[in-house]
Amino acid sequence: MKRFLTLPPNNSRPRQLSLEYAWFGPENVPDDAPTLVFLHEGLGCVALWRDFPSALCHRLQCRGFAYSRFAYGASTPRPHGEPFPADYLEREALEVLPAVLETMGITRPWLIGHSDGGSIALLAAAHDAGKGRYPGIITIAPHYCVEDVCLTGIERARTAYEQGDLRQRLAKYHSDVDSAFYGWCNVWLDPTRRGWNIGPQLKNIACPVLAIQGVQDEYATLDQIDAIQRNAPQTVLLKIEGSGHFPFLVKPQIVIDAIADFVGR
Numbered sequence: 001m002k003r004f005l006t007l008p009p010n011n012s013r014p015r016q017l018s019l020e021y022a023w024f025g026p027e028n029v030p031d032d033a034p035t036l037v038f039l040h041e042g043l044g045c046v047a048l049w050r051d052f053p054s055a056l057c058h059r060l061q062c063r064g065f066a067y068s069r070f071a072y073g074a075s076t077p078r079p080h081g082e083p084f085p086a087d088y089l090e091r092e093a094l095e096v097l098p099a100v101l102e103t104m105g106i107t108r109p110w111l112i113g114h115s116d117g118g119s120i121a122l123l124a125a126a127h128d129a130g131k132g133r134y135p136g137i138i139t140i141a142p143h144y145c146v147e148d149v150c151l152t153g154i155e156r157a158r159t160a161y162e163q164g165d166l167r168q169r170l171a172k173y174h175s176d177v178d179s180a181f182y183g184w185c186n187v188w189l190d191p192t193r194r195g196w197n198i199g200p201q202l203k204n205i206a207c208p209v210l211a212i213q214g215v216q217d218e219y220a221t222l223d224q225i226d227a228i229q230r231n232a233p234q235t236v237l238l239k240i241e242g243s244g245h246f247p248f249l250v251k252p253q254i255v256i257d258a259i260a261d262f263v264g265r
Contacts, residue, residue, distance in 0.1 A: 002074050005067070005103050012095060019100065020074040022046045024064035025057025034135070034263055037101070037109040038066035039117030041141075042184040043157075045073030047173050052248045052255075056112075059260050065109070067100055071183045077176035084187040086196075089116060093123035098133075110263060111137040115219070115245065116184070118142025119198070122228070125209070126201040136208040138259055141217055141245050144227050145197040146188075153219040153245075154188050161185075202231035209235040210262040212255060214243030236262060 007017040024036075038053050040046070045068040057064040069092060071078035078084070085091065097120065101109065111134055113121035118139035125137050143150060160166040161181055174180040187193065209232055211225035222239060229235040238258050243250040 004074075005100065007096070007099050007103065010095075012091065015076070017070055017076045017096075019067050019069070019076070020046055021065065021067040021100075021104070024053040024066070025060075025062055029062050033062040034060065035106055035109045036060070036062060036064040037097075037106065037111050038064060039097075039111060039113035039120050040066065040068065040072070041115035041117055042188075043072075043170060043180060044068075044114065044117070045075075045173050045180075047073065050249065052252060055252065056256050056259060059256055060263060065104065065106060069096070071176070071179045072174060073180075074175050077179040078183045080178065083190075084183045086187065086190070086193065088187060089119050090123055093120045094127055097124055108133065108135055110135060112140070112259070113137070113142065114140040114248065115142065119144070122202060122205065123198060125207050126198070126204040128207070129204075130206060134207055136210070136263065137205075138210045138212065138262065139225075139228070140212045140248060140255070141214065141220065141224075142211070142228070143220060143224055144199050144202060145224075146194050147220060147224075149221060150219050151189065154185055158185050158189070199227055199231060202228055205232040205235075208262070210238065210259065211235050212238045212240065212247055212258065214245060214247045214250065215239050215241045216244045218244050220245075 002020055004018045005021055009016050046066045053064045068075040070076055111121040119142045121137040121139050125134050128134055171177040211228045213225045225237055229237055240247045240251050248255045
C-alpha cells in the first residue's frame with residue numbers, strides 16, 4: 001500500500017503536493033543509528049531504487065526514507081504544458097527537501113542522491129551554512145555543470161522514449177509517465193540551460209562527502225566528481241570500473257560496502 005505526505009502551497013509553490021514515500025530497514029534500530037534519505041534521479045521514483053535502500057539500511061542497521069518528487073511515481077503529476085522551472089534542482093534542495101524532512105520529523109539525515117538527486121544533495125549541503133542539518137552526503141553520478149555527453153545521453157533517451165520501448169517501461173512506475181519524462185527532458189535540453197553550473201557553490205560544503213561514479217557513465221565524464229573534490233577537498237571519490245550511470249544497481253555490493261565504511265567512519 002502506497003503512503004503519501006502532503007505539502008501545502010506556499011509563495012513559491014502554487015499547489016498542494018501529495019508525495020509518495022516509503023521507509024526502509026529494520027523497525028527497531030539503535031538510538032544513535034543514522035537516518036538515510038534517498039533522493040532519486042531524473043526519471044526515478046521510490047520504486048526505481050529497487051532493493052538498494054533496504055539492503056544498505058539492513059547493512060548499517062538503520063532506517064531509510066525515500067520519496068518520489070513532484071511529477072514522479074505516484075506523486076502529484078506535473079500539468080502537461082507546464083515546464084519544470086530552470087532552478088528546479090535548487091528549489092528541491094532548499095525548499096521541498098527541508099519541508100519534507102520537517103513534515104516527517106526527520107532530523108540530521110545523511111543524504112544519498114543519484115544523478116539529479118545527487119545534485120540536490122550537493123546543493124542542500126552547500127547551503128547548509130554551518131547549521132549541521134546534514135552530517136554527511138553520498139552523491140552518486142551527480143552533475144555540477146552541463147556537459148555535451150549529458151545532452152547526447154538525454155537526446156538518446158528521448159528517441160528511445162518516442163520511438164522505442166522506454167515509455168512503456170517507465171509507465172510501470174509513474175502515474176503520469178509523460179509528466180515525468182518531459183519535465184526532466186525538456187528542462188535539460190533547453191538551450192538556456194547550457195550555462196547551468198553550481199561549481200562555485202561546492203566550495204561551501206563543509207560536511208563529509210562520498211562521491212561515486214561509474215567510469216563508463218553514459219551521461220557524464222569523471223570531471224563531475226573530480227570537481228567536487230577540487231572544491232570540497234574532504235570529498236572521498238569512488239570510481240567504479242564496469243559501471244555506467246547506475247553503479248548502485250550494476251555493482252551494488254561495492255557501493256554498499258563503500259557507503260557503510262564512509263558512514264561508519
